[in-house]
Amino acid sequence: MKPSSIITLLTDFGLSDPYVAMMKGVILSINAGARTVDITHDISPGAIYRAATVIRETYRFFPAGTIHVGVVDPGVGSDRRMIALEANGHVFVGPDNGLFWLILQEATDARVVHLTEKRFFLSSVSSTFHGRDVFAPVAAHLSLGMALENAGVLITDPTPLLSPIPRLERNALVGQITHVDHFGNLISNVGAETLHRFLGPSRPLIQVGTLTIGRLDRIYSDVEEGMPLAFLNSSDLLEVAVNLGRASEVVGVEKEDLIGTPVRISKAS
Structure with missing residues (x-):
């Protein structure tokens, strides 16, 4: 799949703090030609199900190859995995907490990687801001053409979404x-x-x-x-x-x- 210079961002950070700008700064420092698009930063804090539905509804309106970074991550700093995946002609980067589960359920073929290659992270990784220190730099490297598999280890057991079902x-x-x-x-x-x-x-x-x-x-x-x-x-x-x-x-x-x-x-x- 041909990489795209478009990187979308979806978070629960809001806009009153500098967190989103920090992520964009990291991306542009690695790929100055990247174009960042804000899906929303008004997801209610920790609302993984809402974030999962928004990204599923939105990603398909972007060109194939677009990279989508999702950070609604109440488990940041815990032993939850960090992942990147390719599905339906798009790439997604974020926590393995069900955020991308709805997309995986609809995908005819998908590859999911546990992000383990620290050379693609920032040199110093905090325990509370993986959006800036891991997901943003990995997305930027992917936008430069890095193969998905180079970012880590392929996995077959992504975490399902705990979602309300009628x-x-x-x-x-x-x-x-x-x-x-x-x-x-x-x-x-x-x-x-x-x-x-x-x-x-x-x-x-x-x-x-x-x-x-x-x-x-x-x-x-x-x-x-x-x-x-x-x-x-x-x-x-x-x-x-x-x-x-x-x-x-x-x-x-x-x-x-x-x-x-x-x-x-x-x-x-």
């Missing part, structure tokens, strides 16, 4: 809210295929907190301003929103408790 419960499909976006929309872990398989020809009855919605719509303007709706979003996930409003404020659940709130779907009679 379940059947008393004739209902029960998922949960996994993300609240900038607009206050509630994004669930219920995918289109799972939903359609459960519903068949039936109309849905969707319950989230105190909110009940009795149909699937297609776009926000299918309902009146201020009214709630449910639809399958651009990532084929069930989403609950309010037209020109914030669903997060009308479901009767405190803001800090929204993540993990059950989404209960039954078949309307």
Whole structure:
């Protein structure tokens, strides 16, 4: 695979601290021709599942050969491995904590390397900032054409993602809210295929907190301003929103408790 000069960054660092800039500085010091692209740095701290879904949704819109660095790493400094992998024509670098598991599950062929070659790390590696000291320099070397296998040892047992899975419960499909976006929309872990398989020809009855919605719509303007709706979003996930409003404020659940709130779907009679 031809290496790309494009390196994307996804972290839970936020933008008020210099951590992201440090990573970019390391990359540019090794490959001055690299182009860094920020996917997001607003992942909630330690939210591996959310980071995994974001990188899966995003990477495919970049050119083949793009290198994607993900750093949502609550286990940094522990015995968790550091990895790089090639899958679906892209390269990914980050902690072995399930962050890239969804991509591996979709890959027809993939190679995963445990990063052990310290000559491609910074000379001094801290125990708390592997994003700067390991993942950024490895990504930069890969962008210069280094073979994946040169970075370490091939492995066949990457760590799976501990992810919430929709379940059947008393004739209902029960998922949960996994993300609240900038607009206050509630994004669930219920995918289109799972939903359609459960519903068949039936109309849905969707319950989230105190909110009940009795149909699937297609776009926000299918309902009146201020009214709630449910639809399958651009990532084929069930989403609950309010037209020109914030669903997060009308479901009767405190803001800090929204993540993990059950989404209960039954078949309307």
